[in-house]
Amino acid sequence: MGKRRSYTEEFKRDAVELSLNSDKSVKEIAEDLGINYGNLNRWRREYRNKGKHAFPGNGKQNLTPEQKKIKEIEDELRETKLERDILKKAVGIFSKKPK
Structure with a gap:
């Protein structure tokens, strides 16, 4: 069984910003970045709901x-x-x- 990957707050923010500002589809951006399409969708949803307080990391809350x-x-x-x-x-x- 593979090790679970973790992504930094900065990576998540950059990926979400790219998906929001790009002409490409979310699926294409996820493939380009080598991440799961579902992860990117979840990150986008969290970013929309929490804004700058999204992605606190390791169970911490902003x-x-x-x-x-x-x-x-x-x-x-x-x-x-x-x-x-x-x-x-x-x-x-x-x-x-x-x-």
């Missing part, structure tokens, strides 16, 4: 400043809830009367 702030606040809230739960348990343990 977030807007607002999305980054929301993620930071959600992470802080999750950590604060965990600390609160630990403190509740500690209070329960230390407030028990010894036998």
Whole structure:
């Protein structure tokens, strides 16, 4: 079984730009670049939907400043809830009367 190929963000952007600005068909461009036609179509769709935030690579997300702030606040809230739960348990343990 062959190794899965990965493409850089720059390559994907260039391929999409070429397919959008060329007189050739998407299938011809995919063949010229040596990539799968389905991949190029998926990249074009992702580029249309996300614009400059498309192709973050390796599961990373290109977030807007607002999305980054929301993620930071959600992470802080999750950590604060965990600390609160630990403190509740500690209070329960230390407030028990010894036998």
